[in-house]
Amino acid sequence: MRTIGLMSGTSLDGVDAAWLETDGDQIGRIGPSLTLPYDAELRRDLRKLLDLAEGLPPDDPFLKDCERRLTERHVEAVVKLGLEADLIGFHGQTILHRPVAGRPGEGRTWQIGDAAMLARATGTRVAHDFRSADVAAGGQGAPLVPIAHAVVAAQLPKPLVILNLGGVGNVTWIGSDHRLLAFDTGPANGPLDDWARRSTGADYDKDGRLALAGLPDGAVMARLLAHPYLEAPPPKSLDRLDFDRALRDAGAAELSPADGAATLVAFCACAVAAAARHFPDPPVQWLVGGGGRRNPALMRALACALPEPLRPVEVAGWDGDALEAQAFGILAARVLRGLPLTYPGTTGAPQPLTGGRLTGG
Numbered sequence: 001m002r003t004i005g006l007m008s009g010t011s012l013d014g015v016d017a018a019w020l021e022t023d024g025d026q027i028g029r030i031g032p033s034l035t036l037p038y039d040a041e042l043r044r045d046l047r048k049l050l051d052l053a054e055g056l057p058p059d060d061p062f063l064k065d066c067e068r069r070l071t072e073r074h075v076e077a078v079v080k081l082g083l084e085a086d087l088i089g090f091h092g093q094t095i096l097h098r099p100v101a102g103r104p105g106e107g108r109t110w111q112i113g114d115a116a117m118l119a120r121a122t123g124t125r126v127a128h129d130f131r132s133a134d135v136a137a138g139g140q141g142a143p144l145v146p147i148a149h150a151v152v153a154a155q156l157p158k159p160l161v162i163l164n165l166g167g168v169g170n171v172t173w174i175g176s177d178h179r180l181l182a183f184d185t186g187p188a189n190g191p192l193d194d195w196a197r198r199s200t201g202a203d204y205d206k207d208g209r210l211a212l213a214g215l216p217d218g219a220v221m222a223r224l225l226a227h228p229y230l231e232a233p234p235p236k237s238l239d240r241l242d243f244d245r246a247l248r249d250a251g252a253a254e255l256s257p258a259d260g261a262a263t264l265v266a267f268c269a270c271a272v273a274a275a276a277r278h279f280p281d282p283p284v285q286w287l288v289g290g291g292g293r294r295n296p297a298l299m300r301a302l303a304c305a306l307p308e309p310l311r312p313v314e315v316a317g318w319d320g321d322a323l324e325a326q327a328f329g330i331l332a333a334r335v336l337r338g339l340p341l342t343y344p345g346t347t348g349a350p351q352p353l354t355g356g357r358l359t360g361g
């Protein structure tokens, strides 16, 4: 079927949209994709929502206003793509993520976005709410893209790792027997963006210039590397703000702008290297997607920290900016067909689980 996947990630920079033909198991034609950046006001308000989410009722007027504006940008992205689709995969914006491993009914994950409004405005059926069923069953509810990675990487040599460097980092390890192991590695661009905004006023550290001008601070690094998340066995996932406190306690805030950025880059890379210790076998290569692959400071730090070759996903013929959005097209098709989205090896789901809901059409 013809799908449009829509992903608004933890970097809060905009919505990625991608057209793809898929039945959820295989991919057919790959169409165009685009990113519709958010205006500064929406970015700021979404960032504010992350801080407020814990205490907000679902009908809070500020939240509802952000949700409407966010959904309008998604409608705009679909219209701009300008292609017919049978199904839209609508992730929405995560504003809170608190899964409770192995304790059905206790965790919480919250993605905002008005699926009915999107379905009405585009005249297309919408698959959404991809994470709740997994969290309700005691899974992590994230990452969700691993099964889609397995679909697009079907022909590549294994073991293979796909690393996404978004606001948070996440890895998918695919074994020679097609086994999946996936989890969040640690903070990636999220704290770096916050740091760049506070110290330079820019939305992010473009081309890693600030980080390349500094040096990682040994004492701060030592404290950060002792964080229990790194050694904790998967499944595991993170909220965008989960490391903020640890970064403050480690003294990162006292560093100079350049050394602070260099330290955050080094920590992101070390967290990825720590993730590799959980893989059953080393991969033949790492393929890197997400905005972080454009940061030379981060790519250099990763190349130093990992023994295996590390390359942007473009070497496999993929588009590293579109991959997550394409994944939500694949996941939408799986929702429609009732196929599993999550697995014991990806989220800690008790068994392969379908999920998501369908609206409109």
Ligand SMILES: Nc1ncnc2c1ncn2[C@@H]1O[C@H](COP(=O)(O)OP(=O)(O)OP(=O)(O)O)[C@@H](O)[C@H]1O
Pocket: 008, 009, 010, 011, 012, 013, 164, 165, 166, 167, 168, 169, 189, 190, 192, 193, 204, 205, 206, 207, 208, 289, 290, 291, 292, 294, 295, 296, 324
């Ligand atoms: N040229 C560049 N130099 C440095 N960093 C860059 C560059 N281009 C993009 N980035 C980083 O990539 C981020 C956006 O990445 P991406 O769009 O993959 O995140 P996301 O999809 O929102 O996050 P997630 O995958 O966690 O949901 C930006 O916020 C910025 O930090």
Ligand SMILES: CC(=O)N[C@H]1[C@@H]2OC[C@@H](O2)[C@@H](O)[C@@H]1O[C@H](C)C(=O)O
Pocket: 009, 010, 094, 097, 109, 141, 142, 143, 144, 145, 146, 166, 167, 168, 169, 170, 184, 237, 238, 324
């Ligand atoms: C709760 C949530 O939205 N998590 C995101 C976030 O951004 C990256 C990482 O943390 C990943 O776990 C997930 O996104 C991708 C799309 C996923 O679910 O696979």
